[in-house]
Amino acid sequence: MGLPPTGGGFWITVVVFCGVWSCSHAQISYSVSEELKKDSVVGNIAKDLNIDVQELQSRRFQVVAGSNKRYLDVNVKTGALFVVERLDREELCEGKQKCALHIEVMAQNPVKLYRVEVNVVDINDNAPVFPLQTLVKNITENVVPGDRFSLPGAKDLDVGINSVKSYVLSPNEHFTLDVQSYGEQSISAELVLHKALDRERESVIRLTLTAIDGGKPARSGTMAVIVNVLDINDNNPVFSKPLYKVKVKENVPSGTKLLTLTATDSDEGLNGDVVYSLVDQEGNSASSLFVIDSITGDITVKGKIDYEENPAIELRVQAQDRSLSPRHSHCKVLVEVEDVNDNAPEISVTLLMSSVSEDIKPGADVALITVSDKDDAKNGKVSFRISGHSPFQLQPSYKNSYSLVVSEKLDREQLSQHHVMVVANDEGSPSLSSTGVITVHVSDVNDNPPLFPAAVINIDVKENSPAGERLTTLTATDLDTGENAHVSYSLLDLEGSSTPVSTLMNINSLTGEVYTLQSFNYETIKRLRFQVQATDSGSPPLSSNVSVSVFVLDENDNSPVLLAPYSEAGSVSTESVPYSAEAGYFVAKVRAVDADCGYNALLSYHLTEAKGTNLFRIGSSSGEIRTKRRMSDNDLKSHALVVMVSDHGEPSLSATASVEVVVVESVERVQPSLRQVPLKEEAFSDLNLYLLIAIVSVSGLFLLSLAALAAARCCGSGGALGSCGAPVVTAHPDGSWSYSKATQQYDVCFSSDTLKSDVVVFPSPFPPPADAELISINGGDTFTRGHTLTSAGKVRQLARIH
Known part of the structure; x- marks a missing residue:
């Protein structure tokens, strides 16, 4: 395709080559005359490449960096390739027959390269000049x-x-x-x-x-x-032939003889005595590489002969006689330099981008590589390859030019930069090679979410700890870099949670430090569950969650609470004992509960004051007050007992109950229910039946009172998230008790062989352990903390009175 001639005799020719390679690697060839004016149009690249002009700006169509970029540029509005700087063929190519400028034009989205060859055609802008005026x-x-x-x-x-x-x-x-x-x-x-x-x-x-x-x-x-x-010497020296030809290999050592010239002169004496010399030629610096013996005519090498600089050298030799008016003649010596493989291939790399995104698609161009060899024929024929495994490959474009393209998916987290080693070998003997390393930096994209070290994290906090205490520091790591690895933290509520975690906890969004916003009460909240979300600053941001469980550890912050009839502060309960009571006679039973857990709720009973004789004792775990011996006439008729109930916390907390024991003469004046030591008997008498009915009636009224009291306490202390209120004890028709504490349910049962009325509580679905701790309730009922006994395991009370 050709363009019409421009003014001043300049002309432009365009040839578009699209061969077996796709047009993304096509070569467009233009021919333009030198000395074109600035802004002269060389050709329309968009038209020649069949590219819509409207796409040039959006795809950032431009001439990429190179030594020839300053001469030509592309108008992205029209697609015209125009002259930026004056083209002087003599400056660009000196005496070369062919003068061509090679430029690369790149389009973005997707990245495509187009090669343009501009042949600068000589015009007659220089007149011949002689070396001498x-x-x-x-x-x-x-x-x-x-x-x-x-x-x-x-x-x-x-x-x-x-x-x-x-x-x-x-x-x-x-x-x-x-x-x-x-x-x-x-x-x-x-x-x-x-x-x-x-x-x-x-x-x-x-x-x-x-x-x-x-x-x-x-x-x-x-x-x-x-x-x-x-008016002297009339004969010229004459060479044996006017033109001599000789071949010599480049890099021959200095002093190598090329040939011997012979010239004869018909004159005699000095007029026939011939001397030889090399004639200096203006602009022919290669003539300085040789020397001729003025007497023998031997031409030898004195400098380094380089085929790449001078493949052929022309020498002018003069033969002159020695007369006072010497005569001379000239001949030419054409020295043909033979190439040897003395130049390794040269590798030139132009990176198309400073860094490559790790999500770049395979097939995208990364760099333009040009390989050249100054030698000739096979010595200058070069093969090019990548050494070792690489996620890149070479695609030939034209002549000795290659494109480095992505062949595999890149991952910055595995390798942030790739050192691609390329090797060029010529076909000389021996072969010469060159290596080059192309460093491709891989830039990060946000393809990795922050990760916590574990899926679930458990944290312990003591109850009553002050608000603002730092519980722990949660750290999530992100394999990305920069903003993509900058992690922030936030709190999330679990689905179905009734209380927002933001009212209980706070987290530092930058450091992941978790702080409490309030003091926790084990009796109200035993475990708090929520999620922490880690989010990076990438675009779009990625996140991950971790489940956090905060376990509130019990502190001994609740004193034992006495149950009726000894629950009223400052009151003194009166119990009667017959004078005829035997040792071990049951006097009364003190019951108490503790809202704490574990050892903090394990209660023990002690008599702190025992006036008069040492007549009574109390079970440390049951709270039962019994006589230690029979009465005597020296004993007092009234005994004031103070029972101290203590837990096993550190420090221990306690409560006291006052019991006044009155000694009476007649057994009939004492209620025959829980006053006597149960003895084994063979038959169940009518008296036992009456006593059993009385015991059940009294116990029912007592338990109803406890239930009402516990219900009132529960209503007054509502809780959230596992809160536990006051204990509730419920009587069952079969004679067993149920002890409940908010969300914890306990079943209470009487022993079958004593009147201790011990309460043993086991957790569902686990049976009580062999070494379970028994905690006293109501002075004699004991239970294992945190356990529930199913109804099938209840033991009915059997009262036997002797």
Whole structure:
């Protein structure tokens, strides 16, 4: 596809190549003339690549970094590739026949690369220039017509047709011009004597040599030639042949002989004695790499010959006699340099982005890699590969260019940066290689939630601890980095919870430290359950939860509470004992309860004051007051007893009950219920039946009173989240008791072989342990704290009276 010529004779040619590779790696080739004005349009990339112009801005269509970026740019509004800076072919490519600029154009979303080759075509903007403004030639008068005299060649910075194509000599009667061409870039001119010289007629001949290039219009340069006619030596040295050719390998050691030149002179003596020399050539620095022996004509190497700098070298050799008016002749020596594999491949990498997101899709371009080798033929043919396993792969684009693309899913948490080692090998013998390391940084995305060390966390807190106490520090770790790993904490209520956890607990959102907002009472709250959520600061944020159970540990903060009839503070209960009572006679039973748990609720009973004789004793665990011996006439008739009920907490708390025991004469005056020691008997008498009925009636009334009292206490102390109120004791028709404390239910039963009325309470569904602690209730009923006894395990009371 071509574009119409622009003004000033400039022209542009566009060629689009889309081969076996997709157009994302196509090469567009444009040809433009040098010296285009700034903002001149080279071509329309959007049209040539079949890309909608509307997508150029949204996809951030741009020329990526490179040495040629400063010359060309893309207009994202029109898709035009235009000149940013003046294109001077001679500055860009010096004397090369082909001058091409290679740029890469990148589009985002998705990332695609397009390669553009802009061939800069030479225009005839340079005139030929001679190395000298005036050339002086000394020529003897006896030269014969046909003799030749070398002239320095003109240099033209242009190439091809615009380089020097011909020479013209100003009209004269003695000399003509012989122009010789040795190829497109090699042309020389020699003066040829047309008519014999006569110094006496004309001693100085002034000529003008004009060099003309092949441009349209043509440009030219001139040099003045002054010929001094000398009247001496009339024979020139003659080389065995006008052109010598020789081959030499690059990097040959200094002093290596190339060839020997031979020139002969027909004259005798000094006029026939020939010396050799190399003619300095303007702009041909390679001639300094050789030296010629002036006597023998041997040409040897004195510098380093590099094929990559000069694949072919042209030498001008002069043979001159030793006469006072020397004559000389010239020949050419063409040195063809043979390449050896002395250059390792060169790797050039252009990263398309500073870091790669770990969620980048496979197939995306990451870097552009160019491989080159200065050697020629097989020595310059390069193979390219990635060394070792890598989540990237190479895709050839054109010539020795490759794209580094993602081939596998990346994970920053496993590896935050990849060092991709690439190896380039040429096909020389021996082969040379180069390695390069491309470091690809992987940037983080929020793909990991914060994680707690455990799914459930248990915390203990003592009851009555002050509000604001730090319970623990919860820490969640996040494998991400930066903001994606910045974790904040919050409290969550469990589903169905009646009390918001935010009223009981607080958490530091930055550190995860958990604090109490109030003091806890074990008798009200035994366990508090909630969740803590850890949320990162990513977008979108990720979170995870942990279940937290706070167990309130019991403290001994409740004193024992006496049950009726000894529950009224300051009151004294009166009990009667017959004078004839035997040792072990049952006097009374003191019962008490403690709202604490464990050892803090394990009660023991003691008599603190025993006036008179030592007549009574009390069971430390049952609370039963009994006689220690028979009465005597010396004993008092009234005994004031003080019973202390103490728990086993640290420090221990206690309560006291006052009991007055009166000694009476007649047994009939004493209630025959729980006053006597039960003895084993063989038959169940009518008296026992009456006594049993009386016991049940009294116990029922007593228990109803306790139930009413407990209900009143429960109503007055409502709780939440596992709160427990005052104990409730309920009598059953079968003679057993039920002891309940808020959400805890206890079944109470009487013993079958004594009148102790011990209460043993077991937790459902577990049986009482063998070493369970018995806690006294009502002075004789004992229970194991925290246990429940099912109705099937109740034992009915059997009262036996002797």
